[in-house]
Amino acid sequence: MAIKNSQTQERGLAVARTVAELRHAIAAFRAAGRTIGLIPTMGALHEGHISLVRGALGRSDVPVTSIFVNPTQFGPNEDFAAYPRDEAGDLAKLEEAGCRLVFAPDKDEMYPGPQLTTVHVSEITDGLCGPLRPGHFDGVATVVTKLLMMAMPERGYFGEKDYQQLQVIKRMARDLAMPIEIVGMPTVRELDGLAMSSRNRYLGAAERATALHLYRQMMAVARAVRDGGASCGAATSDATKALLAAGFDKVEYLTVIDAESLEPVERVSGPARVVAATRLGRTRLIDNIAVD
Amino acid sequence: MAIKNSQTQERGLAVARTVAELRHAIAAFRAAGRTIGLIPTMGALHEGHISLVRGALGRSDVPVTSIFVNPTQFGPNEDFAAYPRDEAGDLAKLEEAGCRLVFAPDKDEMYPGPQLTTVHVSEITDGLCGPLRPGHFDGVATVVTKLLMMAMPERGYFGEKDYQQLQVIKRMARDLAMPIEIVGMPTVRELDGLAMSSRNRYLGAAERATALHLYRQMMAVARAVRDGGASCGAATSDATKALLAAGFDKVEYLTVIDAESLEPVERVSGPARVVAATRLGRTRLIDNIAVD
Numbered sequence: 385m386a387i388k389n390s391q392t393q394e395r396g397l398a399v400a401r402t403v404a405e406l407r408h409a410i411a412a413f414r415a416a417g418r419t420i421g422l423i424p425t426m427g428a429l430h431e432g433h434i435s436l437v438r439g440a441l442g443r444s445d446v447p448v449t450s451i452f453v454n455p456t457q458f459g460p461n462e463d464f465a466a467y468p469r470d471e472a473g474d475l476a477k478l479e480e481a482g483c484r485l486v487f488a489p490d491k492d493e494m495y496p497g498p499q500l501t502t503v504h505v506s507e508i509t510d511g512l513c514g515p516l517r518p519g520h521f522d523g524v525a526t527v528v529t530k531l532l533m534m535a536m537p538e539r540g541y542f543g544e545k546d547y548q549q550l551q552v553i554k555r556m557a558r559d560l561a562m563p564i565e566i567v568g569m570p571t572v573r574e575l576d577g578l579a580m581s582s583r584n585r586y587l588g589a590a591e592r593a594t595a596l597h598l599y600r601q602m603m604a605v606a607r608a609v610r611d612g613g614a615s616c617g618a619a620t621s622d623a624t625k626a627l628l629a630a631g632f633d634k635v636e637y638l639t640v641i642d643a644e645s646l647e648p649v650e651r652v653s654g655p656a657r658v659v660a661a662t663r664l665g666r667t668r669l670i671d672n673i674a675v676d
Numbered sequence: 677m678a679i680k681n682s683q684t685q686e687r688g689l690a691v692a693r694t695v696a697e698l699r700h701a702i703a704a705f706r707a708a709g710r711t712i713g714l715i716p717t718m719g720a721l722h723e724g725h726i727s728l729v730r731g732a733l734g735r736s737d738v739p740v741t742s743i744f745v746n747p748t749q750f751g752p753n754e755d756f757a758a759y760p761r762d763e764a765g766d767l768a769k770l771e772e773a774g775c776r777l778v779f780a781p782d783k784d785e786m787y788p789g790p791q792l793t794t795v796h797v798s799e800i801t802d803g804l805c806g807p808l809r810p811g812h813f814d815g816v817a818t819v820v821t822k823l824l825m826m827a828m829p830e831r832g833y834f835g836e837k838d839y840q841q842l843q844v845i846k847r848m849a850r851d852l853a854m855p856i857e858i859v860g861m862p863t864v865r866e867l868d869g870l871a872m873s874s875r876n877r878y879l880g881a882a883e884r885a886t887a888l889h890l891y892r893q894m895m896a897v898a899r900a901v902r903d904g905g906a907s908c909g910a911a912t913s914d915a916t917k918a919l920l921a922a923g924f925d926k927v928e929y930l931t932v933i934d935a936e937s938l939e940p941v942e943r944v945s946g947p948a949r950v951v952a953a954t955r956l957g958r959t960r961l962i963d964n965i966a967v968d
Contacts, residue, residue: 497850500797500798500800500847500851501796501797501798501817501848502795503793503796504793504796505792505793506793507790525793526852530851530852530853533852533853534855536855555792556793559789559791559792559822560793560795560821561695561825562825563699563825563826563828
C-alpha cells in the first residue's frame with residue numbers, strides 16, 4: 385500500500401500493488417458494510433473513465449479502479465509498447481473523482497506463471513473487431529475474469545465506447561454465473577462529438593480535426609436508417625465514402641448491428657447500433673452509437 | 677427448497693433446485709460465520725464422494741454437494757444417457773454423512789441460454805484423456821467454474837481418482853485467480869483395490885473380477901519404476917500386456933507422468949504418477965496412483 389493506508393476512512397486513495405493488498409483493502413471496506421464497484425482500465429485515464437468512477441459512486445459502491453496495460457489483448461503488430469502510461473496523472477484524477485482504491489499490479493503479479501487458462505466467448509466475437517484482432521477478446525475476457533476474481537466486486541463498470549467488449553464481458557459474466565453485475569456506462573465525448581479514448585493522444589492536430597467526422601457520419605447513418613428508413617448497406621456505404629474523402633486512411637468496418645446479437649442488420653426493426661472501426665494515420669479509432 | 681429448510685441449524689439436509697435458492701441458503705450459513713466447502717458431483721454417489729464430504733467437515737467447512745450430470749463434458753458417443761442417476765439414494769447418503777445442502781439443478785437452470793463462454797485449459801489437457809475425449813475438459817472446466825461462481829465456496833473438494841481433471845481444475849482456479857482453494861482428496865478403493873467409480877455399476881460379475889487387475893498392474897509399475905529403477909516404457913508395456921491377457925478389451929493409455937506437468941517420464945526422478953485408462957466391455961475405467 386502507498387499514498388494512504390486509511391482506506392476505510394471516508395476519503396483518500398490507497399494503491400494496492402499485489403492481489404493480497406487488494407483483497408486486504410477490499411475486506412476492510414466489506415467489513416464496514418460497503419459494496420464494491422470495480423472499474424478495470426488500462427490507465428491513461430480521461431473523462432470517460434472518470435464517468436465510470438462516478439457511476440460507481442452513484443450506486444453507493446466504493447469505486448476500485450484497476451490500472452493494468454494487459455499484454456495478452458494486444459496483437460503482435462499493435463501498440464502495446466506505445467500505449468500511453470501516466471500513473472501519477474491517473475492517481476491524481478482518481479483521487480479527485482472520489483476513487484478509494486487503485487489496483488496497479490505489474491505483469492508478474494497478474495501472470496505469476498504461464499497462463500494456461502483462457503476464457504473464450506464465441507459467436508458475438510465472430511464479427512467486427514474479432515477477426516481484425518485475433519486473440520484480442522480472449523485476452524480481454526481472461527484478464528477481466530482475473531480482475532473480477534481478484535476484487536470480487538458487487539458490480540463491474542465498463543464503457544459503452546468499446547461496445548463489443550462490453551457485450552462480451554456481460555455475456556461472459558452471465559454464462560459463467562459470476563455473482564457480479566456488469567454495468568455499461570454511456571460514452572463520454574469531446575465537444576465536437578469525438579469519443580474520448582486514451583488513443584486520441586496519438587492524433588496530430590490535423591488528424592484531430594479530421595477525427596470529428598467519424599461521429600458525424602455515424603449520426604448520419606443512425607438518422608438515415610432509424611425506423612427502417614434507409615437500407616443500412618446504402619447508408620453505411622455513403623458514410624464510408626465520406627470518411628475516406630474527409631481524410632481517414634481506412635474504414636475497417638462501419639456497420640449497423642443488432643444491439644444484442646451483434647449481427648449486421650439490413651433494415652432496422654429493433655434495438656440497433658451503428659459501430660465503426662477506422663484508421664487515421666497510425667491511430668485506430670473505434671466508436672458506436674445507438675440507432676434512436 | 678425441500679426436505680428441510682432449517683439449513684442454518686446444526687443438522688439436516690436442504691435441497692436447492694435454483695441458483696437463487698443455493699445462494700440464499702449459503703448466505704444464511706455465511707451470516708452464521710461458517711465457511712463453505714463445495715463438492716461438485718454427477719451423483720450416483722459412492723464412498724469416494726462421501727470422503728469428500730468428510731474432507732469438508734474435517735476443515736470445518738459446511739459441506740455443500742452439487743449433483744448435476746453435465747451434458748457438455750460427454751462426447752456424442754459417450755454414456756451421458758446411460759450415466760447412473762439415483763437422487764433419492766444420493767440424498768440419503770449425503771444426509772447420513774453430514775452434508776447440509778445439496779444443489780440439484782436441472783439443465784435449464786445450469787444453462788439458461790446458449791452457453792457462448794468456454795473455459796479452456798491448455799497444455800495439461802494435451803495428453804492422456806484430452807485427445808481421447810475431445811471437448812471433455814472444456815466442458816468440465818466451464819461447468820466447474822459455473823458451480824464455483826454459483827456457490828462461491830471457500831474450498832472446492834475433488835477426488836484424486838480423476839487426476840488429470842483435478843490438475844485442470846487446480847490450474848484453472850489458480851490461473852483465473854479465483855478466491856477458492858481446490859482440495860484434492862485420496863482415491864477410495866474397494867477391498868481388492870478397485871477405485872470407486874459411479875461407472876463400476878456397469879460392470880458384470882466376470883468383468884468386476886477382472887477389474888481388480890488394473891490396480892495390481894499399476895502397483896507393479898509403480899514398484900518397478902520408483903527411484904529411477906526400471907524404464908517406465910518397459911514397465912508399462914509389461915503391465916499393458918498383462919491387462920490384455922487378464923481380459924481387458926483395450927488399454928487406452930498406461931503411462932508414468934510427471935505429477936505436475938502431466939508429461940510422460942521415462943525415468944522417475946521426482947513426483948510422478950502411474951495413470952491408466954482402459955476399456956472393459958462397455959465400461960471405461962480410469963485410475964492412477966502415486967509412484968512412492
